[in-house]
Amino acid sequence: MSKNTIRSIKGTHDILPDQSWRWQQLENHVHDFMHRYGYREIRTPVFERTELFARGVGTDTDIVSKEMYTFRDMSNNSITLKPELTAPVIRSYLQHNLGRLTPLTKLYYIDHAFRQERPQAGRYRQFHQYGVEALGSPHPEIDAEIIAIAYFSLLELGLENLTIKLNSIGSRECRIAFRAALQHFLKPHLGDLSETSKSRFNTNPLRILDTKIPHEIEIVQGAPAMSDYLTAEDVQHYNQVKSHLNDLNIPFEEDNKLVRGLDYYTRTTFEIISPALGAQNSVCGGGRYDGLIETLGGKPTPGIGFAAGIERILMAAAVSQSEEPTVLVYLIVIDDDGRSTAFKLLHDLRDKGINADMDYLHRSMKSQLREANRLGAELVLIIGSEELKDGTVQFKNLKTGSQKAIPLDSVLAEISEKPD
Numbered sequence: 001m002s003k004n005t006i007r008s009i010k011g012t013h014d015i016l017p018d019q020s021w022r023w024q025q026l027e028n029h030v031h032d033f034m035h036r037y038g039y040r041e042i043r044t045p046v047f048e049r050t051e052l053f054a055r056g057v058g059t060d061t062d063i064v065s066k067e068m069y070t071f072r073d074m075s076n077n078s079i080t081l082k083p084e085l086t087a088p089v090i091r092s093y094l095q096h097n098l099g100r101l102t103p104l105t106k107l108y109y110i111d112h113a114f115r116q117e118r119p120q121a122g123r124y125r126q127f128h129q130y131g132v133e134a135l136g137s138p139h140p141e142i143d144a145e146i147i148a149i150a151y152f153s154l155l156e157l158g159l160e161n162l163t164i165k166l167n168s169i170g171s172r173e174c175r176i177a178f179r180a181a182l183q184h185f186l187k188p189h190l191g192d193l194s195e196t197s198k199s200r201f202n203t204n205p206l207r208i209l210d211t212k213i214p215h216e217i218e219i220v221q222g223a224p225a226m227s228d229y230l231t232a233e234d235v236q237h238y239n240q241v242k243s244h245l246n247d248l249n250i251p252f253e254e255d256n257k258l259v260r261g262l263d264y265y266t267r268t269t270f271e272i273i274s275p276a277l278g279a280q281n282s283v284c285g286g287g288r289y290d291g292l293i294e295t296l297g298g299k300p301t302p303g304i305g306f307a308a309g310i311e312r313i314l315m316a317a318a319v320s321q322s323e324e325p326t327v328l329v330y331l332i333v334i335d336d337d338g339r340s341t342a343f344k345l346l347h348d349l350r351d352k353g354i355n356a357d358m359d360y361l362h363r364s365m366k367s368q369l370r371e372a373n374r375l376g377a378e379l380v381l382i383i384g385s386e387e388l389k390d391g392t393v394q395f396k397n398l399k400t401g402s403q404k405a406i407p408l409d410s411v412l413a414e415i416s417e418k419p420d
């Protein structure tokens with residue numbers, strides 16, 4: 001590659017043809033899966049007003065305070081490339097008053113997200129998520145449905161040995177009391193905390209529970225537990241979620257230190273971890289956000305959802321479950337006289353829904369045959385002036401090696417019958 005060649009930006013990736021098939025498979029699967037559960041697709045713009053994320057996700061979160069791609073447009077508006085999808089989906093739900101159509105709105109998406117994080121395996125600056133948002137029900141069955149969708153969709157995509165981590169962080173009110181108790185507990189340890197945790201002490205002390213630093217893990221071991229601050233209704237809700245998960249045989253581990261990095265969560269929070277990944281082992285995260293719709297200007301409406309990282313799923317999934325569709329028929333042109341007949345026949349085959357291709361480089365017959373094999377073609381049609389005089393083409397099955405002359409006008413019928 002010459003030094004004049006322009007390269008992609010750090011943390012972004014091209015999805016090349018040998019990988020895009022796996023993406024298409026995953027996307028098709030997600031569409032089918034979501035329809036089974038009664039969710040309909042929503043697509044929102046790539047960029048939004050910065051204020052949407054500041055208000056929705058929270059100014060004290062890492063995402064908003066240091067990871068967003070924010071810029072001014074020509075009208076001096078502050079614009080942000082979406083770092084997550086929940087806030088845009090709620091914005092759209094409110095703007096188009098989707099709640100008037102049905103009291104429970106079930107939406108899903110497959111989309112990009114952008115975060116200016118330090119790139120490493122499984123952590124990128126442009127990445128992709130599929131996810132769902134169910135807006136309108138406060139009841140625990142929908143919490144269990146959301147976790148079931150996350151879990152079973154990942155299993156069907158070929159992930160194995162998944163662990164669901166589950167927690168309830170209660171209503172906003174009990175979180176305020178818990179935050180005060182946590183600060184009280186951490187204060188004497190402040191000197192021992194890392195710079196990141198020190199700065200989180202005031203802005204977002206719950207995130208310190210999530211620390212990966214060994215001596216901090218020891219410190220927070222003795223911290224007060226969120227579960228002691230839940231109200232009786234929160235506890236009842238959480239118990240019902242767990243009971244519905246048990247009914248569906250969905251295994252989960254309770255983790256009362258599971259604090260998600262976004263501010264909008266209330267009550268149920270969960271993550272799904274895959275052992276096939278390294279440090280970035282969370283394939284999916286989600287939870288309930290009963291205050292978010294109100295924060296973004298709507299009537300108080302409960303909501304819950306999750307998002308799963310597609311790059312991480314493809315890293316963790318066993319090899320692709322079915323093979324990429326190949327060219328079924330390859331047309332080989334022996335001499336110039338056959339070219340226009342072949343070109344027309346190629347169109348007729350494709351028009352009938354048959355995967356077909358031919359050589360556009362005027363190569364030798366040997367090279368064309370090599371290309372047919374490289375593409376994985378099953379059938380080859382050999383078209384030359386000699387055959388055309390009799391109105392025939394050579395019909396060769398590359399799998400069995402059999403070859404015969406057939407009339408040009410019976411090619412379509414012959415292929416549809418899948419002859420040997």
Ligand code: HAM
Pocket residue numbers: 083084085086115117122123124125126127128129131132133261262282283284285286287288304305306307308309310311312
């Ligand atoms: P999140 O935990 O920030 O949640 O992201 C969800 C998933 O996206 C992660 O578990 C991970 O698989 C993937 N992911 C996140 N950041 C990156 C990155 N930099 N590179 C690659 N993959 C990444 C949310 O985004 C919430 N909006 C989920 C939600 C929906 N909660 C309720 N509804």
